Amino acid sequence: MATTTPPTRPETPLVPEPAPAPVPDRASGPVPDRASSAITGRARLILLVLCAAQFMVALDFSVLNVALPVLGADLGMSPAALQWAVTAFALPSGGFLLLSGRIGDLYGRRKLFLIGLALFGAASLLATFAWDPASFLAGRALQGLGAAMIVPTGMSLLTTTFPEGPQRDRALGISGTLLSLGFTIGMILGGVMTDTLGWRSTMGLLALFTLIVLPLAPGLLPESRTPERPRLDVPGAVTVTGGLLSLIYALSTAAERGFGGTDVQVSLVAGVVLLVAFGVVESRSAAPLVSLPMLRRGTVAFGNLGGLVTFSMMSTVIFVLTLYLQETLGLSSFATGLVFGIQGVVSVFAGTVAPKVIGRFGAGRTLVIGLAGQGLLTAALLGIGTGSGAVLAAVAVSLASICHLGAIVAYGVTVTSGVPDAEQGLATGLVTTTQQVGLTVGIPMLGVLATTGDSLYGGVRTVLALDAAIVLVTAAVIALGLRRARRERARA
Structure with missing residues (x-):
C-alpha cells in the first residue's frame, strides 16, 4: 500500500540546513507538482474497482426514480408509500456512514468494503425478485446499509493508496466524475429500462454490477487500518447514527408530505438533540468517533x-x-x-x-x-x-x-x-x-x-x-x- 509521505527537499550537505519553512497547504493554495499525475499498472486497476463501486452506488440513487409509479402498481404500494422506496435506502446509507468509516479504520477498510459489496449485491437480488412491498423495502434498506460500508471505506482506500498530490487529485477527479455520471446515467437508464424490460431490471442491473466488481476486489485492494486499535466510541456511534437517521427521515418524508406532520417535527427535534448530544459526547471521549x-x-x-x-x-x-x-x-x-x-x-x-x-x-x-x-x-x-x-x-x-x-x-x-x-x-x-x-x-x-x-x-x-x-x-x-x-x- 502506498502511504502519504511529505515531499523531501534536495540534500545540501555543505550548507547548514535552515529552519524548515511551513509546509504549503494544498487545500488553501497551489504548490509545485512533485510527482507525476500518471496512474499506471496495478494502481489503475485499484482505481477502476473503487470507482466502479462508487458509480454503482451513485446509480442506485437515481435509477429507480422514474420507475416508481410502475413499481407501485406491480407491488401494490400506494402513492404515499412510494416515498419509502427512496427513504428506505437513504436512511441507512446516510445514517451509518460515519460509523462505517470508523469501523473500517479500526478493523480493516478492505474487509468492510468487501462485506459492503457482498451485502449490496445480495440486497439488489432481493429487491429484484421482491414479491411484496415488505420484501422490496427490506432489499432497499440492506442496499443502503451496504452503500454505507462501501462509500467511506472505498474513499479511504483511494486516499491511502494514492499519495497526496497530483495522483490523488487525479484519482479524486475520476471518482467525482463517475459519481456525477452515475447519478445522471441512472436518470436516463431508469426510464429506458423500465419501459423496455420492466422496473425489476433497474435492481437487476445493480446486482450485475456487483457480480462484476466483487470477484476483482479481493486480489487487488490493499488492506489498511489504523496501527492502533482504540475502543470503538459506542455512545458517539449511537448518538450520531440516531441523529442522522432522524434528520434524514424527517427531510425525506417532508419532501412528500411537507413539514406539518407530527412525525416529521418530532424527528427533526430528535435529530438536532441527538447531534448536539454527539458533540458533547465527543468532547469527553478518550477515543472519539x-x-x-x-x-x-x-x-x-x-x-x-x-x-x-x-x-x-x-x-x-x-x-x-x-x-x-x-x-x-x-x-x-x-x-x-x-x-x-x-x-x-x-x-x-x-x-x-x-x-x-x-x-x-x-x-x-x-x-x-x-x-x-x-x-x-x-x-x-x-x-x-x-x-x-x-x-x-x-x-x-x-x-x-x-x-x-x-x-x-x-x-x-x-x-x-x-x-x-x-x-x-x-x-x-x-x-x-x-x-x-x-x-x-x-x-x-x-x-x-x-x-x-x-x-x-x-x-x-x-x-x-x-x-x-x-x-x-x-x-x-x-x-x-x-x-x-x-x-x-x-x-x-
Whole structure:
C-alpha cells in the first residue's frame, strides 16, 4: 500500500540546513507538482474497482426514480408509500456512514468494503425478485446499509493508496466524475429500462454490477487500518447514527408530505438533540468517533460546508428542471433524459480538468470558484419561459455541472489534505456523509416550494433564485473562512 509521505527537499550537505519553512497547504493554495499525475499498472486497476463501486452506488440513487409509479402498481404500494422506496435506502446509507468509516479504520477498510459489496449485491437480488412491498423495502434498506460500508471505506482506500498530490487529485477527479455520471446515467437508464424490460431490471442491473466488481476486489485492494486499535466510541456511534437517521427521515418524508406532520417535527427535534448530544459526547471521549480538533480545522469545516451546498443545491436544480421540462414544456421522459445526458457527457470533461485547476489555484480557491460558477449559472436559469427554455436549461445546467464537478473534487481534496493515513477513514467518512446528506436535504428544503404554489413555473423560478443565492453566499463565506484560516496558520 502506498502511504502519504511529505515531499523531501534536495540534500545540501555543505550548507547548514535552515529552519524548515511551513509546509504549503494544498487545500488553501497551489504548490509545485512533485510527482507525476500518471496512474499506471496495478494502481489503475485499484482505481477502476473503487470507482466502479462508487458509480454503482451513485446509480442506485437515481435509477429507480422514474420507475416508481410502475413499481407501485406491480407491488401494490400506494402513492404515499412510494416515498419509502427512496427513504428506505437513504436512511441507512446516510445514517451509518460515519460509523462505517470508523469501523473500517479500526478493523480493516478492505474487509468492510468487501462485506459492503457482498451485502449490496445480495440486497439488489432481493429487491429484484421482491414479491411484496415488505420484501422490496427490506432489499432497499440492506442496499443502503451496504452503500454505507462501501462509500467511506472505498474513499479511504483511494486516499491511502494514492499519495497526496497530483495522483490523488487525479484519482479524486475520476471518482467525482463517475459519481456525477452515475447519478445522471441512472436518470436516463431508469426510464429506458423500465419501459423496455420492466422496473425489476433497474435492481437487476445493480446486482450485475456487483457480480462484476466483487470477484476483482479481493486480489487487488490493499488492506489498511489504523496501527492502533482504540475502543470503538459506542455512545458517539449511537448518538450520531440516531441523529442522522432522524434528520434524514424527517427531510425525506417532508419532501412528500411537507413539514406539518407530527412525525416529521418530532424527528427533526430528535435529530438536532441527538447531534448536539454527539458533540458533547465527543468532547469527553478518550477515543472519539469524530475528532473535534479535526472539525475545528478550517479546511475540514469549510470544505464540508462547500460539499454540502454543492450537492444539495445541484440536486435541487435537477429536480425542479425535471418538473419544468415535463410539466411546463411538455417534454417526454426520454427527451428530458437527453437534456441531462448532455450534462453527463460534460461531467466527464470536467472531471479531467478539475485536478489541473486544483494544481494551478489550490483546492480551496477551486472550491470557491466552482461554487461561484454554479451559483451564477443557476441564476441564468431564471431566463427560462413558459413556451421555451429547453435549450437554455441544457446549456446552463451543463456548464453548471462543470463548476459543480470542480467543487466536488476540490472539497474532497480540501478536507483530506494534510490528514494522516490513520485518520483518513474519519476524514473521508465526513466527506461522504456530507455527500449523502447533501443529496438528501436539498429537495425537501427547496424542491417542495416548486409544487406548493399556485403555479409550477413560478415555483420553479422561486426555487432557482433561492438556490443561486444560497450557493453564492456560501462561496463568499468559504472564501473568507479559508483566508482567515491561512492567516491563523501563518501566525502560529
